[in-house]
Amino acid sequence: MTPVAAATPTGLDVEAVRRDFPALHQQVHGRPLVYLDNAATTQRPRQVIGEIVRFYEQDNANIHRGVHLLSERATKLYEGAREKVRAALNATLAREIIFVRGTTEAINLVAQTFGRANLGPGDEILVSAMEHHSDIVPWQMICQERGAALRVIPVDDRGDLILEELERLLSPRVKLAAVVHVSNALGTVNPIRQITALARAHGVPVLVDGAQAMAHMAVDVRELDVDFYAFSAHKMCGPTGVGVLYGKSHLLETMPPWQGGGDMIRSVTFEKTTYNTLPHRFEAGTPDIAGVIGLGAAIDYLHGIGLSRIAAHEDAVLAHGLAALSEIPGLRLIGTPRRRAGVISFVLDGIHPHDIGTILDREGIAIRTGHHCAQPVMQRFGIPATARASLALYSTREELDALARGLRRVLEVFA
Amino acid sequence: MSSDLRDLYQEVILDHGKRPRNFRRLDQPSCSVDGYNPLCGDHFMLDLQLDGGRIADIAFEGAGCAISTASASLMTEAIKGRTVEEARQLFKKFHRLILCEAAPEDGPPLGKLEVFSGVHEYPTRVKCATLAWHTLCAALDGQHGTVSTE
CATH class of the missing domain: 3.90.1150.10 (Aspartate Aminotransferase, domain 1)
Known part of the structure; x- marks a missing residue:
């Protein structure tokens, strides 16, 4: 060379x-x-690998429940990573950041909660013709369950979305539009700001699959005006098994919980359970604490450069x-x-x-x-x-x- | 080309990959089965004409990589005219060859199918080499519809 x-x-x-x-x-x-x-x-830098090792060697404990020092340190690191994600996305509130297993789980979460609560017979979900299966199948499943229909925004011969067709498809029946930020198959960078502006005019919320974007461009969820943004740590120099769902707080707050378990509750009796507030309501069970901390380190690394x-x-x-x-x-x-x-x-x-x-x-x-x-x-x-x-x-x-x-x-x- | 690549892409395989034999549909097959590898999208339709216990005619169509196309092509040549039992024995031998295991003594010789001996060094390509054979087995077992490598 x-x-x-x-x-x-x-x-x-x-x-x-x-x-x-x-x-x-x-x-x-x-x-x-x-x-x-x-x-x-992607591969992972020493800075990310080192941070994960350091956590396991020095701070390892469960979060949000112990009164002991290690648990306090682990909680601080975990919630610190949430703040790093918030800042990276320029989101308004840290509680708009939900940690999940990856982009796929983030989309499934929205489909199973927002989708189930808002879709009825005759309603529609829009997806683009260049979506990854993970942004098609969860919508197909919930549409089938609720008697709703999946409509497709077509792609031209160059591999660009046909925005005029999107405009034509937007109607009061559409409950959500899901589009990929960067296509993993074509490389297309979609004009998200234009898409959200069109959708907003019809009152349609937009979910963006950001899996291929986060390591390659600055993403500002407020500037893009997206309602949901999903991504995975492992495609941005972080560990596998961790991802993020960003959602506007006014939407997340109206969504029913998805998985039940520890951490997502406020109180439990056999008669009734009251649920925790955001973001914990959507984070049932012990999360991948080290993975989330690794994601934080990946954000530090990429944004440092x-x-x-x-x-x-x-x-x-x-x-x-x-x-x-x-x-x-x-x-x-x-x-x-x-x-x-x-x-x-x-x-x-x-x-x-x-x-x-x-x-x-x-x-x-x-x-x-x-x-x-x-x-x-x-x-x-x-x-x-x-x-x-x-x-x-x-x-x-x-x-x-x-x-x-x-x-x-x-x-x-x-x- | 490095010698190990030549072990996989032998001349016979390149030839059958480019110009597959028995590449057509049969008019009135006794059975037809689709073989599909969802990981890479390879897809073959296999038609068989059975006459008693004998495979009187066999043909395939579809699209796949050089390895899977050549394997389907060479398979049709190897088993045309053979009994169902011989075809099964050949598959057993072929499978052992692909996995680099000792071949059973009985049954017809592998002949040209020996060109696939290099596949065992490419574990990700084993499914390419066996797709047509799995489809054949499904057809001989009386299955219909689509068989999948997954």
């Missing part, structure tokens, strides 16, 4: 960033690892990668949206993505192949699967060059 300057023109010292991520520095099948599967999960610097760096690497891939014969991009985040989905003429993935793996290059849990998008573009390279703050131009070389190798094998 050619040496890189200490800091790229975008002001991010990518070599210094890479030193923070132990997993990046290894050989795969005898080649240096080129990790381009960040949309599936600065999301705008990360976005500028990733944009530069993305542009370099798109140019390199445009020279590969027979390569077709799936999705050419107006605004793209660091996701490149593509197919090669006559070569199945699965075979591409296996050959690249032998070159040390990790990408994702398949339908990316977004089968309706695949159907929209008339393909069974794609190969997908996805970036993170530690991705380099050299890695995208390695991908292009690897793809030429794939062409050789299938020549």
